[in-house]
Amino acid sequence: MTQPAGPIPPLLLVGCGQMGSAMLAGWLADGLAPSVILDRHRADGPAPHRIVRQAADLPDDFTPALIVLATKPQKAAAVIPDIARFARRAPVLSVMAGKTVGGLAASLADAGAPGAVVIRAMPNTPAAIGQGMTVCYAPPAATEAERALCGRVLSAVGDTAWVEHEEQMDAVTAVSGSGPAYVFLLAELMEQAAVAQGLPPDLARRIARRTVSGAGALMEQSGVDAAELRRRVTSPGGTTQQALAVLMEPEAWPAAMDAAIRAATLRAHELAS
Numbered sequence: 368m369t370q371p372a373g374p375i376p377p378l379l380l381v382g383c384g385q386m387g388s389a390m391l392a393g394w395l396a397d398g399l400a401p402s403v404i405l406d407r408h409r410a411d412g413p414a415p416h417r418i419v420r421q422a423a424d425l426p427d428d429f430t431p432a433l434i435v436l437a438t439k440p441q442k443a444a445a446v447i448p449d450i451a452r453f454a455r456r457a458p459v460l461s462v463m464a465g466k467t468v469g470g471l472a473a474s475l476a477d478a479g480a481p482g483a484v485v486i487r488a489m490p491n492t493p494a495a496i497g498q499g500m501t502v503c504y505a506p507p508a509a510t511e512a513e514r515a516l517c518g519r520v521l522s523a524v525g526d527t528a529w530v531e532h533e534e535q536m537d538a539v540t541a542v543s544g545s546g547p548a549y550v551f552l553l554a555e556l557m558e559q560a561a562v563a564q565g566l567p568p569d570l571a572r573r574i575a576r577r578t579v580s581g582a583g584a585l586m587e588q589s590g591v592d593a594a595e596l597r598r599r600v601t602s603p604g605g606t607t608q609q610a611l612a613v614l615m616e617p618e619a620w621p622a623a624m625d626a627a628i629r630a631a632t633l634r635a636h637e638l639a640s
């Protein structure tokens with residue numbers, strides 16, 4: 368899909384917490400036109416962008432090209448009336464887990480924005496350093512220009528992909544949306560195990576973190592399959608083989624990862640309502 372070149376157009380970012388601020392960091396690095404951030408709990412932000420804490424303070428003369436909805440899914444009902452007047456003129460890009468485009472469009476219609484276009488995306492926090500992975504879904508009613516606009520905004524914070532079926536967004540949420548947390552947990556557990564083997568805590572922390580980030584960078588830069596990269600570390604009869612025999616027991620990591628992704632996918636589905 369061709370994406371418009373040039374700076375990122377003015378955005379109305381609603382919710383600037385962990386995910387909103389991660390995306391904002393990426394947009395600022397890529398050149399963001401003067402934008403407005405609506406967040407209940409944020410007092411300041413980078414000029415020339417404006418921060419407002421309540422909908423009543425949103426400037427009447429502001430015409431965002433896109434409204435990015437990044438509050439918790441549980442806050443959707445509270446923020447929809449705040450953005451309805453802007454959603455009559457600009458598409459809405461929701462990054463909320465679970466919330467469907469149909470459900471959000473219906474709420475916007477009830478709030479006075481019938482026919483509002485909602486596109487969904489599931490980013491992740493490495494967006495803060497331009498290393499995000501975002502998967503998007505657009506309903507058939509969205510125009511090519513609206514899809515391209517969302518693609519432009521999201522490609523500023525990393526890689527993007529699109530799914531054809533909205534139901535797939537739940538599994539995407541479980542894998543790439545939540546996934547950084549699994550990787551950070553891996554670093555935590557490796558650090559704890561290193562200390563248990565007698566290493567000093569600061570060295571344990573350093574080698575666990577660097578191993579995770581270095582392995583990720585190698586996978587990214589080499590493009591080699593993860594399984595092949597794993598094999599290249601595994602000397603026959605060596606240390607890695609002993610460790611993998613524990614981790615790759617069907618009841619160990621394979622079962623745990625499958626159950627974890629299944630639980631997260633189910634939760635994403637539940638968050639729709």
Ligand SMILES: NC(=O)c1ccc[n+]([C@@H]2O[C@H](COP(=O)([O-])OP(=O)(O)OC[C@H]3O[C@@H](n4cnc5c(N)ncnc54)[C@H](O)[C@@H]3O)[C@@H](O)[C@H]2O)c1
Nearest residue numbers: 382383384385386405406407408437438439440463464490
């Ligand atoms: N954190 C992640 O890794 C991640 C990844 C992908 C998608 N998401 C999605 O992003 C959304 C936000 O998640 P988060 O982790 O950033 O949560 P968060 O709690 O860190 O951020 C939410 C922000 O919304 C603000 N807020 C709450 N009510 C508001 C209101 N009525 N008006 C304006 N602002 C309001 C809060 O002050 C807060 O800054 C969620 O829907 C989540 O599913 C998060």
